Amino acid sequence: TISAKPDGGKWPKRDTGPVKGAFWLVGNDRGADDSSLAICEGPSTAATIKALFPEMAVVCSFGTSNLEPVYAALRSRFPSREIIVASDSGTEELVLKLKGAIGVIPSAAKSNYDWNDLRNKFGEAEAKRQFTQKLASARATAPSAKKKSLQSIRSTLVPERGVKPE
Numbered sequence: 001t002i003s004a005k006p007d008g009g010k011w012p013k014r015d016t017g018p019v020k021g022a023f024w025l026v027g028n029d030r031g032a033d034d035s036s037l038a039i040c041e042g043p044s045t046a047a048t049i050k051a052l053f054p055e056m057a058v059v060c061s062f063g064t065s066n067l068e069p070v071y072a073a074l075r076s077r078f079p080s081r082e083i084i085v086a087s088d089s090g091t092e093e094l095v096l097k098l099k100g101a102i103g104v105i106p107s108a109a110k111s112n113y114d115w116n117d118l119r120n121k122f123g124e125a126e127a128k129r130q131f132t133q134k135l136a137s138a139r140a141t142a143p144s145a146k147k148k149s150l151q152s153i154r155s156t157l158v159p160e161r162g163v164k165p166e
Contacts, residue, residue, distance in 0.1 A: 019063065019066050021073055023073075025059050026046050026058040029057055030057050032055070034081075036082045039061055039084070040058060041060070045086065046058050046059065048119050049086055049115055049131075056084075082102060083102065084102045084104050085101045086104045086115055089110070091111075100143075102139060104134045106118045106134075
């Protein structure tokens with residue numbers, strides 16, 4: 001399990017030097033080319049998401065301030081891959097700035113509440129249920145989801161004779 005300090009608090013952040021654009025790929029697993037890629041703020045959250053969804057590629061951005069550069073680097077490298085930002089509560093506005101990202105943020109009354117906190121409090125099954133539910137909701141409202149559905153509709157249409165498909 002991925003746990004907090006014995007008293008229930010979080011371990012303090014350590015100064016690891018400059019991290020802009022740097023990230024940790026959990027388990028060195030890039031996942032399948034068509035699988036989702038999740039970005040998490042901290043290593044505990046990244047490890048939790050990887051444990052809950054082993055088929056998903058998961059990276060740790062080492063903090064909120066590095067979410068944007070890591071997202072930009074991964075979006076550049078994987079332009080058509082679904083990128084989920086599984087950040088802490090309180091980062092909703094930042095995630096909205098990340099064009100094409102799918103934000104999956106836990107509901108919480110306080111900020112800095114993450115998926116690992118939720119898993120520790122309610123268990124793996126509940127954390128997975130809530131993440132899956134929030135992901136489905138985010139996908140349904142994402143502009144890329146609408147574009148994909150139009151593409152899939154177009155691909156099923158049979159063009160009339162003499163008309164070339166677009």
